[in-house]
Amino acid sequence: MSLSTSSSSPSDPRTEARRLLTDAISTYLQSCKDLAAATERATETSGSIDTQARRKAYQTLTELGDQVRLAQRRLVTAAKQARRVMPVAEIEEVAKKLDKRDTTESAAVLVKAALVN
Secondary structure (H helix, E strand, O other): OOOOOOOOOOOOHHHHHHHHHHHHHHHHHHHHHHHHHHHHHHHHHHOOOOHHHHHHHHHHHHHHHHHHHHHHHHHHHHHHHHOOOOOHHHHHHHHHHHOOOOOOOOHHHHHHHHHHO
């Protein structure tokens, strides 16, 4: 994930950083939604006597959990890269606009923590 621009579509570094940050947040949010849906399905399946269905549900949860962690790392990286060309307040504003959740797992909290370190 580089802030360099392609030769076919020149844009300023700030616009590119904002785009990469927005993409990273969107991917993270979608991963979280997918994991939440899989968790509901796994909960429903947990009472089943079908061991194969339970195993598949657990495997899906594991894979989606890995995807969420990868999306978190990409989001943190995008925020740190954006900091090179964007003010911290603007980066945090982008995260707050895209993720309105008020939880410790929200994109805004992840971005803020990444920018402090």
